[in-house]
Amino acid sequence: MKNKKSNSTTTSQKGKQSKEKSTKSSMQSSQLMKLFEDELKDIYWAEKALTKAIPKMIKNATSQKLIDALTSHLEETKNQVTRLEQVFESIDKKASAKKCDAMEGLIKEAEDIMESCEEGAMCDAGIISAGQKVEHYEIASYGTLRQFAKTLSLGKAAKLLKATLKEEKAADEKLSKVATTAINVDASQVKA
Ligand SMILES: [Fe+2]
Numbered sequence: 273m274k275n276k277k278s279n280s281t282t283t284s285q286k287g288k289q290s291k292e293k294s295t296k297s298s299m300q301s302s303q304l305m306k307l308f309e310d311e312l313k314d315i316y317w318a319e320k321a322l323t324k325a326i327p328k329m330i331k332n333a334t335s336q337k338l339i340d341a342l343t344s345h346l347e348e349t350k351n352q353v354t355r356l357e358q359v360f361e362s363i364d365k366k367a368s369a370k371k372c373d374a375m376e377g378l379i380k381e382a383e384d385i386m387e388s389c390e391e392g393a394m395c396d397a398g399i400i401s402a403g404q405k406v407e408h409y410e411i412a413s414y415g416t417l418r419q420f421a422k423t424l425s426l427g428k429a430a431k432l433l434k435a436t437l438k439e440e441k442a443a444d445e446k447l448s449k450v451a452t453t454a455i456n457v458d459a460s461q462v463k464a
Contacts, residue, residue, distance in 0.1 A: 301424060341450050
């Protein structure tokens, strides 16, 4: 009898604990979901800003290889905006943007570089430097967003974010290659 009572208390305690655990985990996932949505809005703003900033970089670039790399990434960026809209759709949210201070700063830095340098290899090296900082911000953002989506069991969103993450990494590598093969050597020969 004593044992029976003690067993039933244990079962009820276990039930209470598991209820508390599930409430805690659903609270955590709703907080993570909010963070996921906020970060999505941030990168959506950033990508849209880039569709306006990259054409300016193309206009200021001299090396054909750099112009080609930026032109193809501009097309990818437009596609990434659409892909983000699909991510919003996959979580039943309307796509909306929230100003990304970091991207605004990185774009401003790129504009300052283009204003202060003369056309040619030096300017190209500056554009690549600014472009790679942008890519690294995006790689960090998409890497985090993809992980959040996986944790939240948002399979479709995770897949879409992975596709963009792959493109950002490839764009960064392409810029590194253009810098080392076509530009930095020329830039190093320009007198300061
Ligand atoms: Fe992008």
